Each structure stands twice: as structure tokens, then as C-alpha cells.
Amino acid sequence: MSLLHVEELAINFGGISALAGVSFDVEPGSVFTIIGPNGAGKTTIFNLLSRIYEPTRGRMIFQGEDVTHVPPHDIARRGIARTFQNIELFEHATVLQNFLLGRHAHKRSRFWEELLFLPRVRALELEHREAVEKVIDFLDLQPYRDSFIVNLPYGVRKVVEMGRALCTQPTLLLLDEPSSGLSVEETEDMAFWIQDIRTLLGITVLMVEHDMSLVSAVSDRVLALNYGRVLAVGSAREVQAHPDVVKAYLGG
Amino acid sequence: MDTILQLVLNGVAVGCIYGLVALGFVLIYKATELVNFAQGDLLMLGAFTCYMFVVWYGVAYWAAFALAIAIVGLFGAALDAAVLRRVIGQPQFAVVMLTIGLGAIFRSFASITWGSEIYTLPTPFSARATRLGGVTVSHEYVSIIVGTIVLCGALYAFFRYTKFGVAMQAASQNQLAAYYMGIPVKRMFSLIWAISAGVAAIAGVLLAPVSLIDINLGFIGLKAFAAAVLGGFGSIPGALVGGITIGLIELFAGAYLPHGFKDVAAYVVLLLVLAVRPQGMFGAVGRKRV
Amino acid sequence: MRFVFKTSYGQDLGMFRDGVQRNWYIALLVGLLLLPRVLPDYTVDLSLVFIYGLCGISLMVLAGYTGLVSLGHAAFLGIGAYAHVYFIHDLHLPWIVSVALACVITAAVGVLVGLPALRMTGVYLTIATLAFALIIQEVFARWEHVTGGLKGKPVDKPVLFGVSFAHDVAFYLLCLIFLIGGLWVTLNVLRAPTGRAWVAIRDSEIAAQSLGVNLAVYKTMAFGYSAALMGVAGALFSHKIGFLAPDIFSVLLSIQLLLMVVVGGLGSLHGAVYGAVFVAILPVLISQARDAVPAWGGLDRFVKQPGLEPGLFGLILVLFILFEPLGIYGRWTKIKLYFAMFPLYKRATFRRQKAYMRSERLR
Numbered sequence: 011m012s013l014l015h016v017e018e019l020a021i022n023f024g025g026i027s028a029l030a031g032v033s034f035d036v037e038p039g040s041v042f043t044i045i046g047p048n049g050a051g052k053t054t055i056f057n058l059l060s061r062i063y064e065p066t067r068g069r070m071i072f073q074g075e076d077v078t079h080v081p082p083h084d085i086a087r088r089g090i091a092r093t094f095q096n097i098e099l100f101e102h103a104t105v106l107q108n109f110l111l112g113r114h115a116h117k118r119s120r121f122w123e124e125l126l127f128l129p130r131v132r133a134l135e136l137e138h139r140e141a142v143e144k145v146i147d148f149l150d151l152q153p154y155r156d157s158f159i160v161n162l163p164y165g166v167r168k169v170v171e172m173g174r175a176l177c178t179q180p181t182l183l184l185l186d187e188p189s190s191g192l193s194v195e196e197t198e199d200m201a202f203w204i205q206d207i208r209t210l211l212g213i214t215v216l217m218v219e220h221d222m223s224l225v226s227a228v229s230d231r232v233l234a235l236n237y238g239r240v241l242a243v244g245s246a247r248e249v250q251a252h253p254d255v256v257k258a259y260l261g262g
Numbered sequence: 263m264d265t266i267l268q269l270v271l272n273g274v275a276v277g278c279i280y281g282l283v284a285l286g287f288v289l290i291y292k293a294t295e296l297v298n299f300a301q302g303d304l305l306m307l308g309a310f311t312c313y314m315f316v317v318w319y320g321v322a323y324w325a326a327f328a329l330a331i332a333i334v335g336l337f338g339a340a341l342d343a344a345v346l347r348r349v350i351g352q353p354q355f356a357v358v359m360l361t362i363g364l365g366a367i368f369r370s371f372a373s374i375t376w377g378s379e380i381y382t383l384p385t386p387f388s389a390r391a392t393r394l395g396g397v398t399v400s401h402e403y404v405s406i407i408v409g410t411i412v413l414c415g416a417l418y419a420f421f422r423y424t425k426f427g428v429a430m431q432a433a434s435q436n437q438l439a440a441y442y443m444g445i446p447v448k449r450m451f452s453l454i455w456a457i458s459a460g461v462a463a464i465a466g467v468l469l470a471p472v473s474l475i476d477i478n479l480g481f482i483g484l485k486a487f488a489a490a491v492l493g494g495f496g497s498i499p500g501a502l503v504g505g506i507t508i509g510l511i512e513l514f515a516g517a518y519l520p521h522g523f524k525d526v527a528a529y530v531v532l533l534l535v536l537a538v539r540p541q542g543m544f545g546a547v548g549r550k551r552v
Numbered sequence: 553m554r555f556v557f558k559t560s561y562g563q564d565l566g567m568f569r570d571g572v573q574r575n576w577y578i579a580l581l582v583g584l585l586l587l588p589r590v591l592p593d594y595t596v597d598l599s600l601v602f603i604y605g606l607c608g609i610s611l612m613v614l615a616g617y618t619g620l621v622s623l624g625h626a627a628f629l630g631i632g633a634y635a636h637v638y639f640i641h642d643l644h645l646p647w648i649v650s651v652a653l654a655c656v657i658t659a660a661v662g663v664l665v666g667l668p669a670l671r672m673t674g675v676y677l678t679i680a681t682l683a684f685a686l687i688i689q690e691v692f693a694r695w696e697h698v699t700g701g702l703k704g705k706p707v708d709k710p711v712l713f714g715v716s717f718a719h720d721v722a723f724y725l726l727c728l729i730f731l732i733g734g735l736w737v738t739l740n741v742l743r744a745p746t747g748r749a750w751v752a753i754r755d756s757e758i759a760a761q762s763l764g765v766n767l768a769v770y771k772t773m774a775f776g777y778s779a780a781l782m783g784v785a786g787a788l789f790s791h792k793i794g795f796l797a798p799d800i801f802s803v804l805l806s807i808q809l810l811l812m813v814v815v816g817g818l819g820s821l822h823g824a825v826y827g828a829v830f831v832a833i834l835p836v837l838i839s840q841a842r843d844a845v846p847a848w849g850g851l852d853r854f855v856k857q858p859g860l861e862p863g864l865f866g867l868i869l870v871l872f873i874l875f876e877p878l879g880i881y882g883r884w885t886k887i888k889l890y891f892a893m894f895p896l897y898k899r900a901t902f903r904r905q906k907a908y909m910r911s912e913r914l915r
Contacts (some may be wrong), residue, residue, distance in 0.1 A: 094762075356877055
């Protein structure tokens with residue numbers, strides 16, 4: 011059974027149909043990439059999965075459960091984490107605090123316990139810190155641990171955002187344009203990390219990407235989207251060779 | 263029936279004042295996305311300035327009116343150039359506090375310059391009324407309504423048909439792009455503040471014969487918030503419609519509901535609108551794109 | 553410049569950065585305990601500082617940490633005050649029970665205000681709290697059975713467990729205990745997941761939701777907690793001023809409370825306390841300065857005018873926002889950094905990047 015099953019997903023904004031019936035399946039333990047020109051509706055799919063938008067029709071089934079209409083804050087608890095195209099980090103907090111917030115879905119202390127900061131709360135906090143430190147080690151962010159986000163360069167912020175999503179210990183990780191704004195070296199690092207996330211951490215990755223070299227390097231399956239419709243699904247090479255995809259990118 | 267017509271007339275007149283103050287809010291908000299909590303105090307300054315020219319210096323009413331508008335308008339532009347320009351880009355909360363502080367300074371200034379008692383402004387419409395059927399039509403109220411209509415017409419034409427109006431909308435939507443297009447953004451903002459302050463001054467002078475002048479006249483601005491929110495904070499016709507609606511609700515609440523409801527009617531409406539339909543009647547809801 | 557050498561994760565969890573900071577605060581506590589001996593005339597004013605400190609913490613949690621700016625907090629102060637006085641005088645409940653009940657009732661009202669506030673953002677929320685405060689002020693005036701209406705209600709000095717706290721020093725210590733308690737509880741919450749969730753809501757609601765923060769629950773909790781602290785502050789406040797009347801809890805008081813957190817420095821509890829000191833001490837300083845002004849060409853008559861004081865508050869607020877938006881705590885941090893980095897401090901360290909306004913409204 012597929013980890014994520016999307017069926018006839020569609021959404022209209024006023025008169026514009028941003029998605030016109032998109033269906034695909036994501037197998038567990040794979041890297042699934044969505045490509046397409048700007049405005050194709052890629053981030054819209056992510057926003058629907060994060061429940062920021064409400065679909066006009068269609069269904070999303072995650073791990074056998076229908077998540078089409080659950081409240082947005084429920085998604086993290088179910089095991090879906092995401093990064094944002096324009097970084098949505100907590101600017102006035104440190105990297106460590108951002109990561110600790112990533113653990114919020116695993117919060118087990120109650121408000122009145124926190125008021126008195128009972129030993130149980132302290133123990134749970136130390137557990138969260140251990141989990142966060144593992145992610146910091148994985149992404150080599152030790153020097154930035156106590157830096158405020160406002161002081162960090164763009165490339166580091168991208169990595170921090172991915173790290174924060176990893177701290178939720180997700181089953182499915184949504185990466186929105188992970189290499190945009192990154193240099194060649196940083197993109198190569200990103201490719202290694204995505205492969206490690208799939209292989210070492212066992213997390214399924216659903217990715218929106220423009221950089222074809224990255225797509226070819228890491229993806230197991232690729233889906234091409236244009237004007238809210240699926241053009242082609244298959245391996246990276248198959249999709250890139252597909253005549254409709256070529257027409258969408260190069261015109262004619 | 264006559265009572266109802268009377269209430270409607272008075273409500274519309276009072277509502278026009280709320281609408282004018284709300285108009286000032288909305289103008290500044292549309293241009294700079296700031297909410298000017300000192301708008302009511304600018305109204306108060308306008309009323310006092312006119313009073314000063316008429317009573318202290320014996321200037322004729324209409325000349326004093328014009329002078330008050332000009333002086334307060336220039337003051338608004340100066341305020342923008344000197345103070346408000348420095349806080350562009352800061353969080354909205356900081357600007358709110360800034361305008362609140364400015365309002366307190368204006369009130370203090372007024373009490374020092376003109377005194378803290380209650381003053382009357384003699385006008386050509388004072389204490390005159392015509393009876394139409396069973397309804398007493400006070401000339402002061404008529405002056406308010408007529409003044410509001412004239413002013414709104416002028417502003418509408420200005421924004422629709424002149425280069426300034428279009429440029430102002432551009433500057434409000436994306437300041438940096440407006441700079442690149444050669445729009446003198448800083449001058450635009452000062453102009454908008456001048457217009458908004460002028461509108462407040464007009465409202466103050468029109469209101470003065472009805473409610474008498476004192477330093478706390480500006481608290482009417484709080485009720486004008488309700489008008490602006492009801493109409494939709496980014497909408498100019500909405501401000502006026504909202505104001506008139508609030509005026510009518512207030513007058514009818516005062517007549518038919520128990521004592522004390524009249525004073526809070528505007529705020530109750532405000533809370534209801536914000537809870538149920540925050541964009542008001544004509545506004546638009548923004549959503550952050552991620 | 554001192555570097556803190558960290559050897560365990562627990563050190564980051566502690567309330568103090570290290571033993572040195574803890575010792576400074578203990579010294580401060582000892583100083584405060586001895587202060588009534590040194591400055592006996594100012595004991596009464598200092599208890600007001602502590603009460604304002606509680607108010608400052610309350611508003612700092614809501615506005616500074618969660619980003620929900622309230623222009624109506626005087627209403628919560630009034631609800632706490634009137635509820636407490638009603639329980640003590642009319643229902644003759646014991647003092648501690650009365651304060652606890654006042655706290656709970658104010659918290660409940662806070663939650664009720666927080667619920668519709670979920671749909672409002674930014675300045676709309678501020679306006680809504682302002683409207684709420686104006687309505688509550690009218691309720692105070694009309695609900696004569698409980699509040700005594702416009703006639704007002706006199707308040708006796710507190711009596712706990714049969715012991716009277718009418719003496720200035722006793723009341724001072726009582727307020728100090730409550731302030732320390734409030735600080736301790738708030739610091740606990742702020743270093744726990746709930747406090748982090750509040751900061752997340754301030755910085756990016758969308759990201760917070762994507763991480764599992766239920767906005768409705770946490771925003772309401774922020775309102776409720778803030779109101780609870782104001783309820784306790786209101787109970788103490790009622791004893792301090794001795795006489796309750798509706799026009800005490802006006803918009804101007806709400807503005808003064810907001811001024812406290814802005815001038816003190818948004819985003820830190822230190823700021824709340826600095827702001828409280830500032831707002832409580834300033835009128836005293838102004839009246840002393842007034843008497844000291846010499847009679848140069850009518851200058852002394854000018855400064856003695858009653859309408860001058862609110863203008864002075866406004867001027868200070870404006871100057872702080874223009875020139876020191878980080879508040880007193882911000883300026884103190886800069887001063888400490890200057891000495892820590894001497895002589896390598898650069899003036900541009902804290903310069904803000906020039907920001908252009910970009911509309912987030914969509915048509």
C-alpha cells in the first residue's frame with residue numbers, strides 16, 4: 011500500500027483552476043519529485059497537504075487515513091513535515107529553539123506541570139534536547155546552534171528549515187524547492203542529505219524541485235505538472251524525455 | 263414616524279462625522295498600512311485652530327475654516343516628514359504606539375495653548391433650524407451632511423482621475439517597486455498625510471458647533487474605528503457607509519434601548535464585525551503566500 | 553568578557569545562565585528586602601512598582617512573546633480588582649481564596665476574549681481589545697450591585713490568616729512575594745514547550761501550525777494566562793489605591809501599561825520590570841523636577857500646568873520608538889556589550905537594515 015495516495019485533487023481560486031484533478035501515489039521509502047514550470051501548482055499541492063488550503067474536490071489518503079479535511083496543526087502529529095519555499099523560520103529565535111519547536115508534536119507535558127516546572131517536565135525537555143542534537147549532528151549545524159536566524163546566511167537557513175522539519179520525526183518529508191538559492195556545493199550537500207534521509211533515517215521524501223541535476227541524482231519517481239494537470243509520471247529519464255514535458259518547458 | 267425621521271436625520275449627521283474621521287484612517291491605511299491612532303486628536307487640533315482664528319483674531323468663519331484646513335494639513339505633512347518616515351518598515355505595533363504617543367502630545371499641546379475648558383465656536387449655522395413637517399432640521403446637521411458629500415466627491419475624483427491617486431495606490435502596494443518606477447514615494451506619503459489631516463480638520467470644524475470644543479474631542483476617533491472596520495479598512499466608500507451605519511445604530515440604540523447602551527453601541531458593533539466578518543462590508547482579506 | 557562553559561544540557565534549561573548571575577539576583581533580593589529601611593518614605597511607591605511589574609509580565613507574555621498586542625489590559629486589572637473587593641467585602645471570603653477566585657474569574661474572561669480574537673490579526677486585534685476595554689468600563693459603571701457604580705467602592709487593607717498587612721512594609725513584602733512568584737511561574741512556562749509555542753505564534757503562524765501548534769488553544773491560553781496575572785495584580789492594586797472607581801481603569805491606563813512594555817523592551821521579562829520601574833517612578837520624578845524648576849520668565853508656571861504630564865509620557869514614548877526601539881533593556885544590553893567588547897565595539901552592531909514596506913494585502 012502506498013504511503014500517500016492523492017486522488018483527483020483539485021482547487022479553484024476564484025475563477026482560476028490551480029489544480030485540475032491531480033492523482034499520484036508515493037511509495038514508502040522513496041524520493042518522489044514533482045517538477046513543472048512556475049505556476050504549475052506544485053506548491054499548491056504542498057499547501058493542500060499541509061491543510062493551509064481547502065481543496066475543491068479530491069482526496070488525500072496518508073497511511074490509510076483520509077487527511078483531506080483535518081485541521082492544519084494535526085498534520086505534524088500524523089507524521090508529515092514540510093519546508094517552505096520562502097523560508098518560514100522563527101526569525102527572532104535561535105537555531106536550537108527552532109529545532110526544539112520542531113519537537114512540539116511530541117510534547118507530552120501539561121500546562122500546569124510546566125507552570126511549576128516539575129522534574130517530569132525537566133526530564134522531557136532533556137529528551138527533546140537529545141533528539142534535537144542528533145539532527146544537529148546529522149546536518150553539521152553545531153557552530154550555528156545558538157545563532158539567531160536573522161544573523162544566518164540564506165544557505166544555512168535552508169538547511170535549518172529542513173532540520174526543523176526532521177526534528178518532528180516525520181514519516182513523510184515535504185521539501186519545497188530545497189536547492190533554490192543554493193550554490194553548486196550546497197546543492198551537492200543537499201543531494202547527499204536527501205539520500206541519507208531516505209536511506210539512513212527511513213523517511214519518505216516528497217519534493218518540488220527545478221534543478222534537474224538534483225532531480226536526476228536523488229529521485230526514484232518524478233511527476234511533471236503543468237497548469238494544474240499531470241503531464242507524465244515515471245523515472246527521471248522517462249519524464250524528461252516525454253514529449254509533453256519537453257513542450258511545456260521549451261514551448262512549441 | 264416623525265420621531266423615526268428625526269432619528270434618521272440626526273443619525274446620518276453624526277454618522278457623517280464618524281465617516282469623515284474613518285475616512286482619514288482609511289486614507290492613511292490604504293497608502294502606508296499604518297493605523298493612525300492620533301486621527302481624532304488631529305480633528306481636535308483642527309477645531310481649536312478654527313476657534314482660535316474666529317474668536318481670538320476675529321477672522322470670518324469661512325476664511326478661518328480654510329486656514330484651519332491648510333494649517334492642519336501642512337502639520338500632517340510635516341509630521342510625516344519628520345517623524346513617521348523614520349518608522350516605515352518597523353512592526354505595526356511600534357507605529358501604533360508612536361501615533362498614540364503623538365496623540366497624547368497633541369492633547370497636551372492643546373491644553374497648554376488653548377486651555378482645558380469647553381469652548382463654543384460661533385458659526386453661520388449655529389442654533390438655527392428649519393421645521394419640515396414634524397422634523398426639526400438643524401442647520402448644523404445639514405452643514406455636516408453637505409460638507410461630507412462635497413468632500414467625498416472631491417476625494418473620489420482625485421483618486422480616480424489624477425496621476426497622484428494612481429501613484430499613491432502603487433506606493434502603498436509595493437514601496438520599493440514604486441521607487442524604481444520613479445514615483446516620489448516620500449512626497450506621496452506626505453501628501454496623503456496632509457490630505458488625511460485636512461479631512462480630520464474639516465470634520466473637526468463641522469463637528470465643533472454640535473459637540474463643543476475641548477481637548478478630549480479626539481476620543482470620537484475611537485468610535486470612528488468602528489466605522490472604519492465596519493466599512494472595511496481599505497475602502498474609502500466603506501468608511502463613509504460604515505460611519506453612517508454606526509451613527510444610525512447609536513441614535514436608535516439611545517432611543518429604544520436602556521440607558522448606557524448608546525455609549526457602547528459602537529464598540530459592540532466593532533467587536534461583532536471583527537469576530538464575524540473582519541473584512542467589513544467592502545474590504546478584502548489578505549492571506550500570506552507561502 | 554565572560555564565556556559560560558557548558559557541560560550539560562541541563563545548564564541551558566536553568567533559570568539563570570550560571571552561578572554568577574544567580575548570585576547577582578540574590579544580592580538584588582537582599583537589597584530589596586532592606587530597601588524599606590533605607591528609603592522608608594518611598595515604600596508605598598515601591599509596592600506600586602511591584603504591582604506594575606506583575607502587570608508588565610502579564611502584558612509582556614501576551615504582546616512581547618505571543619505577539620498579541622492588547623490595548624485593553626486595564627479592563628482585566630479592573631475585573632480582578634472589583635472581583636476581589638466584592639469577594640472580600642460583600643461575601644466575606646478569606647483573603648487568599650478571594651485572590652485565587654479573582655485570578656480564576658479574570659482568566660476566564662481572558663479566555664472568552666481570546667476566543668473571538670482567534671479570527672483577528674495584528675492591529676485589528678488591538679482595536680478589538682480597545683473596544684472590549686471600553687465596554688467593560690461601562691459595565692463597571694452600570695453594575696452597581698457588584699461594583700458600586702460611579703459612586704465607587706472603598707477598600708480596606710489586606711488581612712491574611714488574621715494578620716493585618718496594613719503596615720506599609722508588610723504590604724511591600726506581600727507585593728514583592730507575589731512579583732517573585734509571578735516571575736518564577738512565568739519563567740517556567742517560557743522555558744517549556746508552551747512558551748516556545750507562544751514565540752512561534754508571534755514569528756510565523758503558518759510554520760507553527762505546520763509543526764503541530766494548535767493556534768486556537770495556544771492563543772487562548774496566552775490570553776487566559778495573561779489575564780490571570782492581571783487578576784492577581786488587580787487584587788493587590790485595589791488595596792494599594794484604597795478606592796475603586798470605574799474611571800481608574802480607562803484607556804489611558806491601558807496605554808500606560810503598553811508604554812511600560814515598549815519602554816522596558818519588548819521580548820524579555822527584564823523589560824517588563826524595567827518598564828514598571830519607569831512608569832511608576834516617572835510621575836514622582838516629574839513632580840520633583842517641577843518643584844525644582846526656577847522661575848525664569850514664567851517657566852515654573854509653564855511646567856506646573858496639569859495638562860503637561862500626559863504630553864510628557866507621549867513624548868517619551870515617541871522618543872523611545874524613534875531612537876531606542878529595543879527599550880531600556882535593549883539599551884542596557886548594548887551598554888554591557890560595549891564594555892564587554894571594549895575597545896572593539898562598533899556602532900553599527902545594532903544598526904537595523906533599512907526596510908521597505910511591502911503590502912501584504914491582496915485584492
